[in-house]
Amino acid sequence: MSGCYAAFDVGGTKTALLLADRRANRLGLLRESTSPETPEAVSYRDGRAHLGVARHMVSLLRSALLEADCPSLLGIGIGAAGPVDGGDMRNPPNVGATGEDRPDRPGPLYVPLVDPLREAFGAPILLRNDCRAAVLGEVFFGVGRAVPDKDGLFLAYVTLSTGFGAGVWDGGHLVTGKDGNAGEVGHLLVREGGLPCGCGNRGCAEAYCSGSGIVRNARARLQEANASDDARYGVVLRQLALEEACAEGVVPADDGGSLGRYVTPSRVFEAAEAGDPLAVAVIDEAVRAAGIAFAGLANACDPDVVSVGGGVALAHPELLPRIDAEMRRHLNVRPPQVQLTSLGEDAVLYGALVLAQQAAEGRVGPSVGS
Ligand SMILES: [Zn+2]
Numbered sequence: 001m002s003g004c005y006a007a008f009d010v011g012g013t014k015t016a017l018l019l020a021d022r023r024a025n026r027l028g029l030l031r032e033s034t035s036p037e038t039p040e041a042v043s044y045r046d047g048r049a050h051l052g053v054a055r056h057m058v059s060l061l062r063s064a065l066l067e068a069d070c071p072s073l074l075g076i077g078i079g080a081a082g083p084v085d086g087g088d089m090r091n092p093p094n095v096g097a098t099g100e101d102r103p104d105r106p107g108p109l110y111v112p113l114v115d116p117l118r119e120a121f122g123a124p125i126l127l128r129n130d131c132r133a134a135v136l137g138e139v140f141f142g143v144g145r146a147v148p149d150k151d152g153l154f155l156a157y158v159t160l161s162t163g164f165g166a167g168v169w170d171g172g173h174l175v176t177g178k179d180g181n182a183g184e185v186g187h188l189l190v191r192e193g194g195l196p197c198g199c200g201n202r203g204c205a206e207a208y209c210s211g212s213g214i215v216r217n218a219r220a221r222l223q224e225a226n227a228s229d230d231a232r233y234g235v236v237l238r239q240l241a242l243e244e245a246c247a248e249g250v251v252p253a254d255d256g257g258s259l260g261r262y263v264t265p266s267r268v269f270e271a272a273e274a275g276d277p278l279a280v281a282v283i284d285e286a287v288r289a290a291g292i293a294f295a296g297l298a299n300a301c302d303p304d305v306v307s308v309g310g311g312v313a314l315a316h317p318e319l320l321p322r323i324d325a326e327m328r329r330h331l332n333v334r335p336p337q338v339q340l341t342s343l344g345e346d347a348v349l350y351g352a353l354v355l356a357q358q359a360a361e362g363r364v365g366p367s368v369g370s
Helices: 052-068 114-121 130-141 211-227 235-247 256-260 265-273 277-301 311-315 319-328 344-360
Strands: 004-010 014-020 026-033 041-044 047-050 073-080 088-090 109-112 125-129 154-160 164-170 305-309 337-340
Touching (some): 004 052, 014 052, 026 052, 041 109, 052 109, 073 114, 073 130, 109 114, 125 130, 125 344, 130 164, 130 344, 154 311, 211 256, 235 265, 235 277, 265 277, 265 311, 277 305, 277 319, 305 311, 311 319, 319 337
Parallel strands (some): 004 073, 073 125, 154 305, 305 337
Antiparallel strands (some): 004 014, 014 026, 041 047, 154 164
């Protein structure tokens, strides 16, 4: 063995590191919470920087290299929760958000990734948004694994998790767009003036079908539940939220607002399975929004296969045939095959491994920052 690759999946809550040899054999795998450090803000670019995430990645990689007894690091690939800007994450909604607000240092919050890792290891690095990384994982290790001619592959990868986004591989190349942000299908408009989205707009698909959207929709409906004529409306979900609260040792007031804090995506699915009309409506809306966004993606990019991953999809694969049916109602292209990813929760990691290999081959320039 003459060296190894490091692949990172940096999510809002979890960071995973895969160490692999030249033949992509696994030498080590670590999963930890993303930066256990409290975000600290130092002046950086036109705003502030949270350095803890990269510091944590450096220490993870140092221990993994020691453990695997790897003599040299050939390349590092990073798939990171977006948005990605240059070698950094910029205002990632779930990273550093718990940090102290610093009115004395206004501006965006950056999470530098590439520079600190390059300084620590001196290895070539490629960084991409996690969905763009994941579609590379599909091309080389998933759907396209047995296909030698990658130029003949037309694939999309969609993540249905805390957020909702896509990556597209179009006949031999990754679709990136001018800033590397192509595939933001979560922000396709599905309802004018609809629910607020994390991006600042209203009525985006993500506001209905991501894990956070499902929760937000259920909370909003719980607060309005008293106005419903249906006596069963929201009853099961309220009960489940109450159980969730009690498990945390809290007894909230039995009103929609207080209980809403204890609603989780899995509780909404559980209530829908039990026939709670509120939860059923939330899941129906999620399916409709996802179907419209899948159709937007298919109409724009015409893939053969849409591979679906992410926590919500992996936990609820029964959603896929429903999303597929909704998608087909809005298509003007031959329907793609919609299927669950075979890479499970590792799609981004495998994509990051491809990035590490590309970095080692010297394809650094055009990919950093996208
Ligand atoms: Zn949005």
